[in-house]
Amino acid sequence: MELYAKALSFAIPFFLLLIIIEEFAARKMKKQVNRGMDTISSLSSGMTNTLKNLMGLSIAIVSYAWLVDKVALFDIKSTFLVYVLAFIGIDFVGYWSHRFDHKVNAFWNRHIVHHSSEEFNLSCALRQSISAIIGIYFFLYIPMAFLGIPAEVVAIIAPIHLFAQFWYHTRLIDKMGFLEHIIVTPSHHRVHHAINDIYLDKNLGQIFIFWDKIFGTFQEEREEEPPVYGVKKPVNTWNPLIINYVHFWALIQDAWRTKSWWDKLRIWFMPTGWRPSDVAERYPWAYWKNAFDQVKYDSKPSRQLLVWSWVQMIVAFGMVFHVLISFVNFQYLEVMLYAVFMMVSIFAYTSLMDKSKISIPAEVLRLTMGFGLFYWTGGWFGLDALIPGAGYTVLAFLLLSFLMTVWLIQKESKQSVKEVPAQSFAAGT
Template sequence: MELYAKALSIAIPFFLILIIIEEIAARKMKKQVNRGMDTISSLSSGMTNTLKNLMGLSIAIISYAWLVDKVAIFDIKSTWLVYVLAFIGIDFVGYWSHRFDHKINAFWNRHIVHHSSEEFNLSCALRQSISAIIGIYFFLYIPMAFLGIPAEVVAIIAPIHLFAQFWYHTRLIGKMGILEHILVTPSHHRVHHAINDVYLDKNLSQIFIFWDKLFGTFQEELEEEPPVYGVKKPVNTWNPLIINYVHFWALIQDAWRTKNWWDKLRIWFMPTGWRPADVAEKYPWSYWKNAFDQVKYDSQPSKSLQVWSWVQMIIAFGMVFHVLVAFVQFQYLEVMLYAVFMMVFIFAYTSLMDKARVAIPAEIVRFAMGIALYVWNGGWFGLQEIIPGADMIVLGFLTISLFMTFRFIQKEAPQKSASIVPEAMTAGR
């Protein structure tokens, strides 16, 4: 975990620089690729995924190290060829796990957050799941384990493979000639994120596009069919924690409401979007049947709320980065408490971005947790040693934030709660 924290502390600033460069280039090209609240939501989603990983909230049913120890038939030395095989093997696993996430009802909840943005830009690449806690795809690693690819090699290659998927989340790069036949390019991945019927569930590869061509899921980007991004049934919230569980909540509701016991069981493993007939008739979903009818979600925040949301996100990012760079100095309990506080922090300000009244109790909980952690720790997790005066800054921010939340909810007419939380919680494919 220390290696993971160190790798992220290097990678995240690099990602942010590229996001800024993309925005500058888009403005010069007179294109809009970012919307403020959507970008904040994407960056906040990336923070929740980082916090989940730092807390160690991932359960492997069977670890790769155990698997390779039990089934390896070769003893491969750590040469450059092993790293190449590991990269290809991880990409093969990535294709099939990605395909299962798209095709199976319950598994879609593990992936919906990545598709939830109605924009397509580098920041949306950071929308990563916190709901995929249990590693269910261990069986896909069996071919690699048979070959005897060492676990330590996989541990090195896996984050590299993940980070290599960042760059192609952009609308600013067109088709790339011969590379279109080898790698996943921005054009290929625009298709993947689109809700147009012709593009749905296509281009599932992560690095090498030939998996899609081999297994029949390839679709070229068509000039006459510009991609429309998002999910068929919009999530209608900026809150990444809600987005992570919208589909799961919808499945629970359908399983509860249906009268058919067989449907209560099979709904979880049917194709994504499948619903029991009696429930679908009584509780129909609204969704974009025609992608070009899409109306993008907009909570219509005032200029001051937009500015305050950026302030909140930047402070949250600073705190998450503090956890990363000081990770080796923290006890596990400190990491857990800090991370839980940050989850509440993110929930509170993204709820405020929605102008949802739940922002008030969330903010109160954040304030109380912040004061309690300050007292318990005798300061703010040693931040005072890095930034003089940091303790007072944190306490001041917590107080101001509480006041600002009440002010914004009172001043800006909030949307009806049904259109913010419950509606979002019934979102599906």
């Protein structure tokens, strides 16, 4: 985990730099690729995923190290070829796990947050799940384990493989010639993030596009069919913690409401979007039947709310970065408490972005936790050694945050939140 924290402390500033470059390039090209609230939501989602990983909230039913130790047929050394095989193997696993996430009702909840943005830009690449806690795809690693690819090689290649998926989340790069036949390009991935019927559940590859061509899930981006981004059943919130469980909650409701015991059991493993017929009739879902009818979610923030949301996100990022660079010096309990505090913080300010009144009790909890942590750590998790008076500065900001939230909720409640009209009612993914 220390290696993961160190890698992220280098990778995240690089990602942010590329996001800024993309925005400047888009403006020069007279294109809009970012919306303020959407970008804040994406970056905040990335922070929740980082915090979850730092807390170690990922459970492997069967670890790869155990698997390779038990079933390896060969004893191979860590040569360059082994690293290449590991990269290809991890990408093969990535294709199939990605495909299962798209095709199975319960598994879609593990992935919906990544597709929830109605924009397509580099920041939406950071929308990563906190709900995928249990590693259920260990069986996909069996071919690699049979070959005897060492666990330490997989541990090195896995984060590289993950980071390599960042760059192609952009609308600014057109088709890339012969590379379109080998790797996943921005054009391929625009298709993947689209809700157009022709594009749904296509181009599931993560680095290599040939998996899609081999297994029949490839779709080329068509000039006459511009991609429309998001999910068929819109999430209608900026809060990444809510987005992570919105589909799971819908499944729970359907399983509870249906009268059929068979449907209560099978709903979890049916194709994504499947619903019991009795529930679908009584409780229809609003979703975009025609992608081009989409009306993007917009909480219509005032300038004050938008600016304050950026301030909150920047402060939150600074705190998460503090956890990353100080991780090696923290006890596990300190990491857990800091991370929980940050989760509450992100929930509070993203709820405010939605103009939800739940942001006020969330801020009360955040403020209470802040004072408790200040007392417990005798400052703010050692930050005072780097920045004199940091602890008192944090407390002052938390108090200001509470007061700003109360004021903004009162102010913004006078404006109506934009309602997304229902275009049709049926099961959608």
